[in-house]
Amino acid sequence: MAEYDVDLFVIGAGSGGTRAARIASGHGARVMIAEADRIGGTCVIRGCVPKKLFVYASRFMDDFEDAAGFGWTLPEKPVFDWPTLRDAVANEVTRLSGLYRKGLDGAKVEVREERAVIEDAHTIRLETSGQKVTARHILVATGGWPSFDPPIPGGELGISSNEVFHLPALPKRMLVVGGGYIALEFASLFARLGVAVTVLHRGDNILRGFDEDVRTRLRDALKEAGIAFRLGCTIDRIEQLPDGARRAHCATGAPIDADVVLVATGRRPNTKGLGLAKAGVELGPLGEILVDAASASNVPSIHAVGDVTNRVNLTPVAIREGHAFADSTFGGRNWTVDHGMIASAVFTTPEVGTVGLSETQAVAAGHEVRVFESGFRPMKATISGRHERTYMKLVVDAKTDKVIGVHILGHDAGEIVQSVAIAVTMGATKADFDRTVALHPSAAEELVTMRTPRNS
Structure with missing residues (x-):
């Protein structure tokens, strides 16, 4: 046996x-x-x-x-x-x-x-x-599993990302608690479906851990899309109103009324x-x-x-x-996963795509960095009239010329970063990017046409 x-x-x-x-x-x-x-x-x-x-x-x-x-x-x-x-x-x-x-x-x-x-x-x-x-x-x-950390009185009146897919009706007002990618993705998509969305976050900015330039530009773009932000704020308690709506009482500022409170403070x-x-x-x-x-x-x-x-x-x-x-x-084949260079995306609108180190992370790790960036109005917006901007940023190690971080905010950012992540993972240099012929007209061509470092 x-x-x-x-x-x-x-x-x-x-x-x-x-x-x-x-x-x-x-x-x-x-x-x-x-x-x-x-x-x-x-x-x-x-x-x-x-x-x-x-x-x-x-x-x-x-x-x-x-x-x-x-x-x-x-x-x-x-x-x-x-x-x-x-x-x-x-x-x-x-x-x-x-x-x-x-x-x-x-x-x-x-x-x-x-x-x-x-x-x-x-x-x-x-x-x-x-x-x-x-x-x-x-x-x-x-x-x-979703967590409401720390727990608060009335926290059970909120829902998590587990339940948000099954709402019986589309709410008119939604309060999203949290400033990470899950909170922002749902805030962004529900706002575009016609919901009045407020994001409440205890930090002074959204998307902690992402590149600072991307964080600020995404926050501004979401504001432009109609999302209200209450930053540097926490919830003391949630109560149910007679009409079934929720009222979130905040540590500072006025309470916030909503039909649905989505708690996305982490997992x-x-x-x-x-x-x-x-x-x-x-x-x-x-x-x-x-x-x-x-x-x-x-x-x-x-x-x-x-x-x-x-x-x-x-x-x-x-x-x-x-x-x-x-x-x-x-299987007799010993190998492990390299967690050091992994591409990721945030599916807000506009979208975020990133691979490698942020500028702040690169400096903290001891790199002498050169930063190349480009902000522009995408071609489609020139005729549609939409107030939309695309932003791209390369973080380069000045000593080795290696591209150690790529950060994109704009349409199809995730798709673009998935491809460029191959080059970054292989150790491509800024010179490698420069000698790559641009594909025109495309947004991604900006990644290989940036020549002048910031503040140079």
């Missing part, structure tokens, strides 16, 4: 967990995976996929308005129907979840759609059936109640599983990938971590 029931038990069927399960099974491992919610995880079910579809819907408002400058006349004013969008997105999420399940079945991964809890270093208990399964290796890939690793402490697994201050470069915890048989480790909380990172773990543990 085999020493263990399975070679690998994966807790959490999101992007990282399913990738690890499928790759491990392909290497010949006996694999079982458990998911307490819908298969697909945060990204597919309640994160980047449905959110991006909502973003697409919100941008049609600009397209309808811009069309007039190009000779198009709409017979009547476009009308937006929230239930149509909400239900279409829900159907697409269901389809994708089914594909994830089909992929697991095709890879001969045994699926348990119930909550799993760790009993010890090699034992998992399935809560609904009560079945206990022994495993040579356990992989925790349970992701993150915490989803480790509560998993039995990790019982198994002796060390956790960090936010509840994250502490792992090494190979995604191994202090308990040799227990690993973790994705947001539950609070390293780089992005879906493609979780996928690569899961793949690296499975290849290294079951």
Whole structure:
């Protein structure tokens, strides 16, 4: 008889967990995976996929308005129907979840759609059936969960990004609490769907950790789009008014009334109640599983990938971590994920795309930097009449001439940065950018035509 029931038990069927399960099974491992919610995880079910579809819907408002400058006349004013969008997105999420399940079945991964809890270093208990399964290796890939930190009186009257996709009706007024990318993406898209949006954030500016020039320009662009900001402000409590609306009482300034309060103040690793402490697994201050470069915890048989480790909380990172773990543990190919140069995007309107170090980060790391930047009105706006600006910035190490940071604010910024990230990851220099022939007319050509450093 085999020493263990399975070679690998994966807790959490999101992007990282399913990738690890499928790759491990392909290497010949006996694999079982458990998911307490819908298969697909945060990204597919309640994160980047449905959110991006909502973003697409919100941008049609600009397209309808811009069309007039190009000779198009709409017979009547476009009308937006929230239930149509909400239900279409829900159907697409269901389809994708089914594909994830089909992929697991095709890879001969045994699926348990119930909550799993760790009993010890090699034992998992399935809560609904009560079945206990022994495993040579356990992989925790349970992701993150929205948090209201610190908790406040009436906090239960708010909703999180989990529930925002299922609102019964489009609110007239929305208060978004938070200044990170999740808060701003929802603030941006709901404002374009016709909602009066206020963003309340305790910091003095939005998007902490991003390049300062991008932060300021994005805030100004969102204000131009009609979003109100209350910065340097916190909420003391939330109450429900007689008509069902919410009133947020702030530490400073007047209270804010809204039909919906969306709390997007961050996410915490989803480790509560998993039995990790019982198994002796060390956790960090936010509840994250502490792992090494190979995604191994202090308990040799227990690993973790994705947001539950609070390293780089992005879906493609979780996928690569899961793949690296499975290849290294079951495929005889040892490799680890380099977390040092990862492109990311913020799907506000305008969009943010970035890879590498911000100017502030580069200086703090000891680089002598040269900064190249370009701000311009995109070609489309010259005829549409829209007050829109695109901004691009290169951060260059003056000694090596390497481009160590690229930051873009504008249409398709994420698409542009994905391509330029290849060059930056390979160590391209500013001279490499300069000798690249521009593609004209395009916004991206600015990246290879900037010649004069700022303040030179």
